[in-house]
Amino acid sequence: DAGITQSPRYxxxxxxxxxxxMCHQTWSHSYMFWYRQDLGHGLxxxxxSAAADITDKGEVPDGxxxxxxxxxxxxxxxxSATRSQTSVYFCASSEPRGPPRETQYFGPGTRLLxx
Amino acid sequence: GExxxxxxxxxxxxxxxxxxxxxxxxxxxxxxxxxxxxELGKRPQLIIDIRSNVGEKKDQRIAVTxxxxxxxxxxxxxxxxxxxxxxxxxxASKNTGFQKLVFGTGTRLLxxx
Numbered sequence: 001d002a003g004i005t006q007s008p009r010y011x012x013x014x015x016x017x018x019x020x021x022m023c024h025q026t027w028s029h030s031y032m033f034w035y036r037q038d039l040g041h042g043l044x045x046x047x048x049s050a051a052a053d054i055t056d057k058g059e060v061p062d063g064x065x066x067x068x069x070x071x072x073x074x075x076x077x078x079x080s081a082t083r084s085q086t087s088v089y090f091c092a093s094s095e096p097r098g099p100p101r102e103t104q105y106f107g108p109g110t111r112l113l114x115x
Numbered sequence: 116g117e118x119x120x121x122x123x124x125x126x127x128x129x130x131x132x133x134x135x136x137x138x139x140x141x142x143x144x145x146x147x148x149x150x151x152x153x154e155l156g157k158r159p160q161l162i163i164d165i166r167s168n169v170g171e172k173k174d175q176r177i178a179v180t181x182x183x184x185x186x187x188x189x190x191x192x193x194x195x196x197x198x199x200x201x202x203x204x205x206x207a208s209k210n211t212g213f214q215k216l217v218f219g220t221g222t223r224l225l226x227x228x
Contacts, residue, residue: 031214040220041220042121042218042219044218059217090158090159102147102164102214104149104161104214104216108157109158
């Protein structure tokens, strides 16, 4: 688990500000994911990436931007934060060439509060 | 797209009792069903998974069953202990070359001593 880290762990920001959440993994996993966790909704996929420079939208991508210039990093940017983006954000990674092929390993999470 | 429903949302049991959490999925092409456990303030962690070519899988006190015809799968925890208290999430995905998980909404399990 120590192989995937997120920063910051806690963040308070204001409506309209740009915020970037960082995710770093040391396993050289090909796949990386961003989820948000909200009460009553479970974990919802925001964006995912199959490799460096390959990203795609998940279930709830609006208001978010991602990039992946290096395999180990997958930052998530909120371009103009809104109160509805207050949430706990989890990054995850997996290696499809496995085994275990499908297991996703989660980072410790970032708690974001938008005032 | 895939939709996963999970029940119950909360479950309270006495230590030593069994607990069962049920999930249904909508996409008959889904073939991989993991279960994640999330303790308070912690990250989700995989506890067991099952593939569609298997009907049941056990690992000590936990087991998962899959009914492909009915499109539902269940997590069974026997001899529950206080440390089993957590939120449990089921998920489903299909092998399209990329394992994109769709999660249920979670079950909060409370095991009372």
